[in-house]
Amino acid sequence: MNSKPYVREVSKTTWFLSHPRYKRYMAREVTCIFIFAYTFLLIVALARLSQGEEAFNAFVQALRSPLGVLFNVAALIAAVYHSMSWFDVTPQAMPIQMGEEFVAGNIIVNAHYGAWAVVSLIILFWGM
Amino acid sequence: MAKSNKPIFWGLFAAGGTVTAFVTPALVLVTLFAAMRFNMDMFTYESIHAFAGWWLGKLIIFGIILVSLWHAAHRLRVTVHDFGVRADKQVAIVVYSLAGLGTLLTLIYLLRI
Numbered sequence: 001m002n003s004k005p006y007v008r009e010v011s012k013t014t015w016f017l018s019h020p021r022y023k024r025y026m027a028r029e030v031t032c033i034f035i036f037a038y039t040f041l042l043i044v045a046l047a048r049l050s051q052g053e054e055a056f057n058a059f060v061q062a063l064r065s066p067l068g069v070l071f072n073v074a075a076l077i078a079a080v081y082h083s084m085s086w087f088d089v090t091p092q093a094m095p096i097q098m099g100e101e102f103v104a105g106n107i108i109v110n111a112h113y114g115a116w117a118v119v120s121l122i123i124l125f126w127g128m
Numbered sequence: 129m130a131k132s133n134k135p136i137f138w139g140l141f142a143a144g145g146t147v148t149a150f151v152t153p154a155l156v157l158v159t160l161f162a163a164m165r166f167n168m169d170m171f172t173y174e175s176i177h178a179f180a181g182w183w184l185g186k187l188i189i190f191g192i193i194l195v196s197l198w199h200a201a202h203r204l205r206v207t208v209h210d211f212g213v214r215a216d217k218q219v220a221i222v223v224y225s226l227a228g229l230g231t232l233l234t235l236i237y238l239l240r241i
Contacts (some may be wrong), residue, residue: 012212029207035148036200036226038156039193043230043237045159046189049180050240053173060171063163072160079152086149093142120154126179127158127170 028085034078041071087112137202144199147192180241193234201227 016022048059062068090112091105162171169175179185201223208219 012214016210026207026210029203029210032200032203032207035152035196036204038152039196039200040230041159042155042193043233045176046180046234046237046241049173049176050237053177056173056176060162063159064165069160069163072156072163076153076156076160079148079156082145083149083153086145116150119150120157123151123154124157127154127161127175 024085027081031078031082031085034075035082037071038075038079041075083116087116140195140198141202144195144197144202147195148199151192152196177241180238186238186241190234190238194231197227197230 016026045056045059048055063072087109091108094108096103096108158171161167180189204223205216205220208223209216213219
Protein backbone atom coordinates (compact mmCIF):
# COMPACT_ATOMS: atom_id res chain seq x y z
CA MET A 1 0.00 0.00 0.00
CA ASN A 2 1.10 3.49 -0.79
CA SER A 3 1.94 5.23 2.46
CA LYS A 4 1.86 8.69 0.95
CA PRO A 5 -0.91 8.97 -1.66
CA TYR A 6 -0.66 11.78 -4.16
CA VAL A 7 -3.02 14.62 -3.36
CA ARG A 8 -3.37 17.28 -6.01
CA GLU A 9 -3.26 20.76 -4.54
CA VAL A 10 -6.51 22.58 -5.30
CA SER A 11 -7.28 26.03 -3.93
CA LYS A 12 -10.60 26.16 -2.10
CA THR A 13 -11.23 29.77 -3.11
CA THR A 14 -9.80 30.19 -6.62
CA TRP A 15 -10.25 26.69 -8.10
CA PHE A 16 -12.75 27.92 -10.72
CA LEU A 17 -10.16 30.20 -12.38
CA SER A 18 -8.39 27.15 -13.81
CA HIS A 19 -10.92 26.40 -16.56
CA PRO A 20 -13.30 28.57 -18.67
CA ARG A 21 -16.13 26.12 -17.96
CA TYR A 22 -15.66 26.57 -14.21
CA LYS A 23 -15.63 30.35 -14.68
CA ARG A 24 -18.95 30.20 -16.54
CA TYR A 25 -20.35 28.01 -13.77
CA MET A 26 -19.30 30.52 -11.11
CA ALA A 27 -20.62 33.49 -13.13
CA ARG A 28 -23.97 31.70 -13.33
CA GLU A 29 -23.96 30.94 -9.58
CA VAL A 30 -22.96 34.49 -8.59
CA THR A 31 -26.05 35.93 -10.35
CA CYS A 32 -28.05 34.67 -7.34
CA ILE A 33 -26.49 37.39 -5.13
CA PHE A 34 -28.12 40.03 -7.33
CA ILE A 35 -31.42 38.13 -7.61
CA PHE A 36 -31.45 37.89 -3.79
CA ALA A 37 -30.58 41.58 -3.26
CA TYR A 38 -32.99 42.77 -5.95
CA THR A 39 -35.86 40.76 -4.43
CA PHE A 40 -35.20 42.53 -1.12
CA LEU A 41 -35.30 45.85 -2.99
CA LEU A 42 -38.79 44.84 -4.19
CA ILE A 43 -39.76 44.02 -0.59
CA VAL A 44 -38.60 47.50 0.51
CA ALA A 45 -40.68 48.96 -2.34
CA LEU A 46 -43.72 47.05 -1.00
CA ALA A 47 -43.05 48.36 2.52
CA ARG A 48 -42.92 51.95 1.24
CA LEU A 49 -46.00 51.34 -0.90
CA SER A 50 -47.94 50.19 2.17
CA GLN A 51 -46.92 53.40 4.00
CA GLY A 52 -48.56 55.68 1.45
CA GLU A 53 -47.77 57.88 -1.54
CA GLU A 54 -45.21 60.12 0.18
CA ALA A 55 -43.13 57.17 1.42
CA PHE A 56 -43.29 55.47 -2.01
CA ASN A 57 -42.18 58.64 -3.82
CA ALA A 58 -39.28 59.01 -1.37
CA PHE A 59 -38.28 55.43 -2.25
CA VAL A 60 -38.33 56.20 -5.99
CA GLN A 61 -36.29 59.36 -5.28
CA ALA A 62 -33.69 57.25 -3.43
CA LEU A 63 -33.64 54.87 -6.40
CA ARG A 64 -32.54 57.83 -8.56
CA SER A 65 -29.23 58.20 -6.68
CA PRO A 66 -26.08 57.08 -8.54
CA LEU A 67 -25.93 54.02 -6.28
CA GLY A 68 -29.55 53.17 -7.13
CA VAL A 69 -28.91 53.39 -10.86
CA LEU A 70 -25.64 51.44 -10.55
CA PHE A 71 -27.31 48.66 -8.57
CA ASN A 72 -30.11 48.39 -11.13
CA VAL A 73 -27.60 48.17 -14.00
CA ALA A 74 -25.62 45.43 -12.20
CA ALA A 75 -28.84 43.58 -11.35
CA LEU A 76 -29.96 43.81 -14.99
CA ILE A 77 -26.72 42.28 -16.27
CA ALA A 78 -26.89 39.49 -13.67
CA ALA A 79 -30.60 38.83 -14.34
CA VAL A 80 -30.11 38.60 -18.12
CA TYR A 81 -27.09 36.29 -17.64
CA HIS A 82 -29.17 34.10 -15.33
CA SER A 83 -32.06 33.94 -17.84
CA MET A 84 -29.79 33.01 -20.75
CA SER A 85 -27.89 30.36 -18.78
CA TRP A 86 -31.20 28.96 -17.48
CA PHE A 87 -32.91 28.77 -20.89
CA ASP A 88 -29.82 27.43 -22.67
CA VAL A 89 -29.88 24.20 -20.62
CA THR A 90 -33.65 23.58 -20.86
CA PRO A 91 -33.23 20.75 -23.44
CA GLN A 92 -31.09 18.88 -20.85
CA ALA A 93 -33.26 19.86 -17.89
CA MET A 94 -36.59 18.93 -19.49
CA PRO A 95 -36.21 16.88 -22.68
CA ILE A 96 -39.54 16.52 -24.51
CA GLN A 97 -40.28 13.23 -26.23
CA MET A 98 -42.80 13.04 -29.09
CA GLY A 99 -43.37 9.45 -30.19
CA GLU A 100 -39.98 7.85 -30.76
CA GLU A 101 -38.07 11.08 -31.18
CA PHE A 102 -36.93 13.79 -28.82
CA VAL A 103 -37.82 17.37 -29.77
CA ALA A 104 -34.69 19.13 -31.08
CA GLY A 105 -32.89 21.13 -28.37
CA ASN A 106 -32.85 24.40 -30.29
CA ILE A 107 -36.66 24.32 -30.65
CA ILE A 108 -37.05 24.07 -26.85
CA VAL A 109 -34.49 26.84 -26.27
CA ASN A 110 -36.03 29.15 -28.89
CA ALA A 111 -39.53 28.57 -27.49
CA HIS A 112 -38.25 29.73 -24.08
CA TYR A 113 -36.60 32.83 -25.57
CA GLY A 114 -39.84 33.65 -27.41
CA ALA A 115 -41.92 33.27 -24.25
CA TRP A 116 -39.34 35.36 -22.37
CA ALA A 117 -39.75 38.19 -24.91
CA VAL A 118 -43.57 38.09 -24.58
CA VAL A 119 -43.48 38.08 -20.75
CA SER A 120 -40.94 40.94 -20.74
CA LEU A 121 -43.09 43.08 -23.06
CA ILE A 122 -46.16 42.48 -20.87
CA ILE A 123 -44.24 43.57 -17.74
CA LEU A 124 -42.81 46.65 -19.50
CA PHE A 125 -46.25 47.73 -20.79
CA TRP A 126 -47.68 47.14 -17.32
CA GLY A 127 -44.93 49.29 -15.83
CA MET A 128 -45.43 52.15 -18.30
CA MET B 129 -35.87 4.11 0.64
CA ALA B 130 -35.05 6.86 3.12
CA LYS B 131 -37.39 9.81 3.19
CA SER B 132 -35.87 12.95 1.78
CA ASN B 133 -36.96 16.59 1.67
CA LYS B 134 -34.79 17.11 -1.42
CA PRO B 135 -37.66 17.06 -3.96
CA ILE B 136 -39.41 19.98 -2.21
CA PHE B 137 -36.26 22.08 -2.00
CA TRP B 138 -35.28 21.18 -5.53
CA GLY B 139 -38.79 21.94 -6.81
CA LEU B 140 -38.79 25.40 -5.22
CA PHE B 141 -35.30 26.03 -6.60
CA ALA B 142 -36.30 25.02 -10.13
CA ALA B 143 -39.56 26.99 -9.99
CA GLY B 144 -37.67 30.03 -8.73
CA GLY B 145 -35.00 29.71 -11.39
CA THR B 146 -37.65 29.54 -14.11
CA VAL B 147 -39.78 32.40 -12.73
CA THR B 148 -36.77 34.69 -12.21
CA ALA B 149 -35.48 33.85 -15.69
CA PHE B 150 -38.79 34.98 -17.21
CA VAL B 151 -39.67 38.05 -15.09
CA THR B 152 -36.63 39.50 -13.29
CA PRO B 153 -34.84 41.20 -16.24
CA ALA B 154 -38.05 43.06 -17.19
CA LEU B 155 -38.77 43.99 -13.55
CA VAL B 156 -35.25 45.40 -13.23
CA LEU B 157 -35.80 47.35 -16.47
CA VAL B 158 -38.94 48.92 -14.95
CA THR B 159 -37.09 50.09 -11.82
CA LEU B 160 -34.03 51.08 -13.86
CA PHE B 161 -36.20 53.23 -16.15
CA ALA B 162 -37.81 54.77 -13.06
CA ALA B 163 -34.35 55.42 -11.59
CA MET B 164 -33.17 57.04 -14.83
CA ARG B 165 -36.36 59.16 -15.20
CA PHE B 166 -36.80 57.46 -18.59
CA ASN B 167 -40.57 57.76 -18.37
CA MET B 168 -42.20 59.68 -15.52
CA ASP B 169 -45.46 57.75 -15.92
CA MET B 170 -43.61 54.54 -15.15
CA PHE B 171 -43.57 52.92 -11.70
CA THR B 172 -45.91 55.52 -10.20
CA TYR B 173 -47.62 55.18 -6.83
CA GLU B 174 -51.08 55.01 -8.45
CA SER B 175 -50.27 52.21 -10.92
CA ILE B 176 -48.27 50.04 -8.51
CA HIS B 177 -50.76 50.61 -5.69
CA ALA B 178 -53.65 49.63 -7.97
CA PHE B 179 -51.89 46.41 -8.97
CA ALA B 180 -50.82 45.48 -5.42
CA GLY B 181 -54.29 46.33 -4.13
CA TRP B 182 -55.92 43.81 -6.47
CA TRP B 183 -56.16 40.28 -5.01
CA LEU B 184 -54.65 38.62 -8.10
CA GLY B 185 -51.88 41.25 -8.15
CA LYS B 186 -51.08 40.42 -4.52
CA LEU B 187 -50.98 36.72 -5.36
CA ILE B 188 -48.64 37.29 -8.34
CA ILE B 189 -46.29 39.54 -6.31
CA PHE B 190 -46.25 37.06 -3.42
CA GLY B 191 -45.57 34.11 -5.72
CA ILE B 192 -42.74 35.86 -7.57
CA ILE B 193 -41.03 37.01 -4.36
CA LEU B 194 -41.46 33.63 -2.61
CA VAL B 195 -39.85 31.54 -5.36
CA SER B 196 -37.18 34.18 -6.18
CA LEU B 197 -36.03 34.20 -2.55
CA TRP B 198 -35.92 30.40 -2.26
CA HIS B 199 -34.13 30.02 -5.57
CA ALA B 200 -31.50 32.63 -4.67
CA ALA B 201 -31.11 31.33 -1.10
CA HIS B 202 -30.49 27.76 -2.26
CA ARG B 203 -28.01 28.87 -4.91
CA LEU B 204 -26.32 31.27 -2.50
CA ARG B 205 -25.74 28.36 -0.09
CA VAL B 206 -23.96 26.41 -2.85
CA THR B 207 -22.05 29.51 -4.03
CA VAL B 208 -20.70 30.22 -0.54
CA HIS B 209 -19.45 26.62 -0.42
CA ASP B 210 -17.85 27.05 -3.86
CA PHE B 211 -15.94 30.08 -2.57
CA GLY B 212 -14.31 27.87 0.04
CA VAL B 213 -16.51 28.35 3.12
CA ARG B 214 -16.98 24.95 4.76
CA ALA B 215 -19.77 25.74 7.24
CA ASP B 216 -22.79 24.49 5.33
CA LYS B 217 -25.12 24.16 8.31
CA GLN B 218 -24.62 27.74 9.53
CA VAL B 219 -24.76 29.12 5.98
CA ALA B 220 -27.98 27.18 5.32
CA ILE B 221 -29.56 28.58 8.50
CA VAL B 222 -28.63 32.17 7.55
CA VAL B 223 -29.76 32.08 3.89
CA TYR B 224 -33.00 30.17 4.51
CA SER B 225 -33.82 32.41 7.51
CA LEU B 226 -33.35 35.50 5.32
CA ALA B 227 -35.59 33.96 2.65
CA GLY B 228 -38.21 33.10 5.29
CA LEU B 229 -38.05 36.59 6.80
CA GLY B 230 -38.42 38.19 3.36
CA THR B 231 -41.42 35.97 2.59
CA LEU B 232 -43.07 36.87 5.91
CA LEU B 233 -42.47 40.62 5.43
CA THR B 234 -43.89 40.41 1.90
CA LEU B 235 -47.06 38.83 3.30
CA ILE B 236 -47.40 41.52 6.00
CA TYR B 237 -46.83 44.44 3.59
CA LEU B 238 -49.20 43.01 0.97
CA LEU B 239 -51.95 42.62 3.58
CA ARG B 240 -51.48 46.28 4.58
CA ILE B 241 -51.95 47.57 1.01
